[in-house]
Amino acid sequence: MSKPVIALVGRPNVGKSTLFNRLTRTRDAIVADYPGLTRDRQYGTGRTGNHPYIVVDTGGLSGEQEGVDPLMAGQVRSAIEESDAILFLVDGRAGLIPADEAIANYIRQFNKPTYLLVNKAEGHSHQLISADFFQMGLGQPFVISSAHGDNVKETIDHILDEVVTEEEEEKAFDLDEHxxxxxxxxxxPNVGKSTLINRMIGEERVVAFDMPGTTRDSIFVPFERDGQAYTLIDTAGVRRRKNIKEKIEKFSIVKAIEAMESCNVVVLVIDGSEGITDQDLTLLGLALESGRGLVIAINKWDNLTEDQRNKIKHELEFKLHFVDYAKKHLISALHGSGVGDLFKTIRGVYQAVMKKVSTSDLNRVLEQAVLDHQPPLIGGRRVKLRYAHLGGSNPPRVIIHGTQVDKLPQAYTKYLMNVFRKAFKWQGTPVFIEYKVTVNPYENRKSSFSSRRGKSESQSENLAVKRRKKKNTQQKRRTN
Structure with missing residues (x-):
């Protein structure tokens, strides 16, 4: 099902970013600021109960200039337009001010469900702090504290229950159908993604047809190549051949998030002539967050000079060192060079992410990893990795049980990731490791035993004292 999108809107310093971090359970955006697209816009994902959602943090609006339209142009306007609901935050301690009313009047023009959140309410009466805001005509205000979490979960639950209607739930699609x-x-935009998409589905031996999108504007396109079935998820919409001339695509992070979470393998297309930009790194961050298999395609390679090729190779080595498990392809979507190899890698990554590994094989590899490199001492005690099992695939998830495993440093976890990736050929995919602390079932019994032992020893000492006293008394009597 398409995730609902919630946009946080309001004046500066009303607590939008604090609420964003609480909803996404991060200290900053899951995806870094997007230059040009986001001076004021960040995206993250959250979940409450059975409802996952996407939350967008926008920049502060002064609302003091004549007409709010210039302020809403650009990023804040885009966030509102792509949202399913608007969370309009105001400062409860400051009370209602004209800037809030100006912003509210503009928000009404979008005809989107809008919820008024009176923030910074900690230590105040909810009735008193929200009284002034009823006159805004946005319904019952929700009084919260984004800093302390007061009433945040209850408010989001209520909003999502209204936004995610029964009709939308019925639209939920089964990925197995694709x-x-x-x-x-x-x-x-303009990295050659559309050209690559049409190249992938447009060969003579490929049969492709448009299928109505199931998540916003994304299109699911089944096709076949070399006997292998594929479903291409295109966030921009696959254009028919007569419309291929359109060069610029409207970019949407929301669509990218949903496409990644619906797929097995992500192909990130980078324009080789422009190098690796901050926007590319933002998309790469989204791909890593999704946990899906990853392939990186450097496009327009045939048009690059030798200096440009050396530059992009240098950037691949140093800017993308943290995704060294992902294979990089140098392609030309326009002429088709390298696209065939791209399919080969996609198949290999898919096989890797869906591979099933037995518990015995996992434990054999874990045992050897520990022998080769012992875990560190924590508090003078050695961390013990007892056993492991597979917790899921796409991406592979290894669950390791043991004592003090929750205290293992990140460096050792990365070591284990690399060991498992190499052993089971989990190439092109992140490997997640979760730790479960093993509880010693005899710990309480040991404590009880020690207590009984201490009591028994005390009783023995008392008996020995009595015996010594009795013996001394008898000796004195014989002497007299």
Whole structure:
């Protein structure tokens, strides 16, 4: 099902970013600021109960200039337009001010469900702090504290219950209905993504047809190549051949997030002539967050000079060192060079992310990893990794049980990731490791035993004292 999108709107310093971090359970955005797209806009994902959602943090609006339209142009306007609900935050301690009313009047023009959140309410009466805001005509205000979490979960639950209607829930799609390997092609506008998409589905031996989108404007396109079934997830919409001339695509992070979460393998397209930009790194961050298999395609390679090629190779080595498990392809979507190899890698990554590994094989590898490199001492005690089992695939998730495993440093976890990736050929995919602390079932019994032992020893000492006293008394009597 398409995740609802919630936009946080309001004046500066009303607590939007604090609420964003609480909803996404992060200290900053899951995806870094997007230059040009986001001086004031960040995206993250959250979940409450059975409702996952996407939350967008926008920049502060002064509301003091004549007409709010200039202020809403650009990023804040885009966030509101792509949202399913608007959370309008105001400062409860400051009370209602004209800037809030100006922003509220503009928000009404979008005809989107709007919820008024009176923030910074800690230590105040909810009735008193919200009294002034009823006159805004946005319904019952929700009084919260984004800093302390007061009433935040209850408010979001209420909002999502209204936004996620029964009709929308019925639109939930079963990914099993989309055959073969699901591939999401993502990239910045004008990097050649559309050309690559049409190249992938437009060969003579490929049969492709448009299928109505199931998540916003994303299109699911089944096709076949070399006997392998695929479903291409195109966030921009696959254009018919007569419309291929359109070069610029409207970019949406929301669509990219949904496409990635619906696929098996993400193909990130980068324009080789422009190098690796901050926008590319933002999309890469989204791909890592989704946990899906990853392939990186450097496009327009045939048009690059030798200096440009050396520069992009240098950037691949140093800017993308943290995704060294992902294979990089140098392609030309326009002429088709390298695209065939791209399919080969996609198939290999899919096989890796869906691979099933037995518990015995996992434990054999874990045992050897510990022998080769012992875990560190924590508080003078050695961390013990007792056993492991597979917790899921796409991405592979290894659950390790043991004592003090929750205190293992990140460096050792990364070591284990690399060991498992190499052993089971989990190439092109992140490997997640979760730790479960093993509880010693005899710990309480040991404590009880020690207590009984201490009591028994005390009783023995008392008996020995009595015996010594009795013996001394008898000796004195014989002497007299």
């Amino acid at each position: 055959p073969g390997i699901r591939v999401a092609v993502v990239g910045r």
